[in-house]
Amino acid sequence: MSYVALYRAWRPQRFSDVVGQEHVVTTLIHALEMNRLAHAYLFAGPRGTGKTSLAKILAKAVNCEQPEGIEPCNVCPACTGINAGAVMDVVEMDAASNRGIDEIRGLLEQVRYVPTEVKKKVYIIDEVHMLTPEAFNALLKTLEEPPNYCLFVLATTELHKVPATIASRCQRFSFGRVKVERVVQRLQEVAATLSVAVEESALWLIARLTEGGLRDALSLLDQVVAFSSDHIGVEQVAEVTGGVSSEKIGELCSLVFAHDHGGLLSLLSAFWERGVDPSQLIVETLSYLRDAIVQKCGGVEIDKSDRVQYDPTFAVVISHVQPSILLQIAERMGHLQAEMRFQSQARLYIEVSLLALIDQMDPVVDQKPVLEPSKQGVPSEDLLIMRQELQQLVQRIELLERKQWVENRQIAEQRTQEATEEAPERQIRNPVQETPLVRQSTSVSPMQSKGRHAWQGKQMNAQDQELLTTLEQRWVPLLEEMKRTSIQTRAWLYAGRPVGVFGHHLVIAFKSSLHAETVIKSPHRELIEEVLQQRLQRPVVIATILEEEWERVKNHMINGDSDQNVGKVSEPWVGKVIELLGEDRVRVIDE
Structure with missing residues (x-):
């Protein structure tokens, strides 16, 4: 006796054997019970989901001589003949190889004759979307008004290729992919009858690889059994499919x-x-x-x-x-x-x-190169709680810092206004709009604002000079890294160059005041400082300066000259204003 493939040996023979298409089975059973069977059906869905099998079960159900309720008995001459493909009145045609108008005309010639072996003629046309337009047109009239002894079942995997004129003349059923759990259950039933030990994990992998196609799953199981005749595991399945576990x-x-x-x-x-x-x-x-x-x-x-x-x-x-x-x-x-x-x-x-x-990409914390399941585990609940509490604490600190900064700014503005009223003979003319020594954002925290003035008046030591040289050499790679973070920020920063390092403070010089003012604003400032901190592994606070102003500051550092404007200041209230706002943002004009 010749061997029968698993997908053929386990092909559904009754409605109850169909897996994963309950909505279709239930509708057909109710139609048979109420004698409301349509003259044409269109089964559409992925391959291996039971379309043709259910069509043959329906053919047996309408022709069975000894039905068990609605289910075919599978023992009468009509059922056994249909199962063997020996009944001339039940025609199964593959439209992929019989797609022309001549084949359809030959089929329609047979429709005119009443059945001789069974009660009802059934025509199952598989892959019906492969028919030519002429063949579809020839099928239209007969499909709309067939003789009462005829039943058409059309099956397709590509519903969108079926003309609307054909689909509108049929009751359409959509077959979905069988859920992985259902495929595994079916494979377990099949594996229980085999003489090979099959691991459950291998069945899960087979079901996953076949993507809800039960026929494909049975075929793959058959192939793996032939490959490994004693034991089947995940490794054997991966080796047969040519993939990686x-x-x-x-x-x-x-x-x-x-x-x-x-x-x-x-x-x-x-x-x-x-x-x-x-x-x-x-x-x-x-x-x-x-x-x-x-x-x-x-x-x-x-x-x-x-x-x-x-x-x-x-x-x-x-x-x-x-x-x-x-x-x-x-x-x-x-x-x-x-x-x-x-x-x-x-x-x-x-x-x-x-x-x-x-x-x-950033490295993953606590990740080892090769994982060992017995030594690794998910984070404990206590650790997760600690992380949440730490995050909440950081958020509260940031909120308090912002609140304190707003209060300090309001006090500074109030003191400036009082000082101006006390000395009407001197005016501070819009210091923010004057050309400042250092361009900086007004929306920074108190700590950042203080840090951006801290570098002025200092000298670069040997370590600062070495870091500046390193930055000058690696400035182009840093710009490329910034490009991956923000293309816009990199475009603004491209016009600048590092000119000074004073501890944690990096001074960047620009020729254009527009570039200098934009780079120091949010969010560009934060992105630049973040990239620099990751690259240098140290805190970094940036400040921007114009090229011409930097030359003056550099000469001041070398010669030790005092600022002319600030040097003339003798009144205490002016010194107080400079202390509050920063000398780089104040210009005193005598009138």
Whole structure:
């Protein structure tokens, strides 16, 4: 006796055997019970979801000689003949290979004759969207008003290619992909009859790879059984499909998270030696990242990931990773997938791209290059509570600082107004609009505002001079790094150059006052300081200055000359104003 493939041996024979299409089965059963069966049906859905199988069950149900309620008995001559394809009145035609008008005309010639073997003629046309326009036109009239002894069942995987004139003459049913859990249940039933030990994790992986196609799942299980006749696990499934196991993809991601260049290259080299296709590696990595993003963003309830069923390391790998990092990697992998067709050396391109990605992204805290599930775990509840309390404390401190700064500013403005009223013979003419020595934002905190004046009057020591030289040499790479953070900020900063370092203070000189004033404003100032702090590993406060003003300040530092305007000030109230507002923002004019 010849071997029968699993998907054929386990093909549904009754309505109760159909998996995952309850809405279609229920409607057809009720139609049969109430004798309200339509003359034409259109089954549309992905491959392997039961369209043709349900059409044959319906053909048996309307012709069964000894039905068990609504279910066909599968033992009478009509049922056995339909199962064997030996009944001439039940015609199953593949429109992909019989798509012309001549084939349809031959079919319509048979419609005129009454059935001879069974009660009702049934015509099942699979992949009906492949018919030519002429064939569709020939089918129209008969499909609209067929003889009462005829039933048409059309099946298609591409509903949008079926003309509206055909679809409107049929009752349409949409077949959905079978849920992974249902596919696994069916595979477990099949595996129980086999003489091979099959791990449940392997069944979950098969169901995941076939994307809700039960026929494809049974075919893949059949193939894996032929490959490994004694034991089937996740490794055997991955080897048969030519892909990479989920645990290996997790190891790849953990190496990227940990910035482990050497480990990443070694793992990729192992993939290439095994013959892993680069395009398939990108697809599986994207699938892994997609599941991770769903988990991290709280989509577990609406999209329950089944990866944990066959990959115990999945939850451990993503436990310390922020969604922003996952999105960054997924976006880059998506670009890689689109660019692969233009690359002649795909393996080298993937290696270089992943290494470049590592250098661009922030390292993941507490992430080890190679994860061991037995030693790693998710953060404890106490640690999470401590993190939340620390974040709340930081927010309260920032709020108090902003409040104190507003109060100090109001006091300074009030004192300035009182001082001006007491000395009417001298005027301070809009000091903010005068050309200042240092351009700075008026929306900074008290600590920042104080820090931006602190560098004036100081001399650069040897350490400051060394850091300035380093910044001058690395200014172009810093601009490129800023470009990845904010293109607009980098455009404004491009016109400047570092001219002075005074402790934590960096002075940047510009030729244009517009550039100097814009760079020091929010959010450009914060972005620049953040990038500099990450690169230099030290606090940085920036200040901007015009080139011509910097030359004057530099000469002042060298010669020790005092500022002419400030040197003339002898009145106490003027000194008080300068102390409150800063000497770089005040110009005294004698009249």
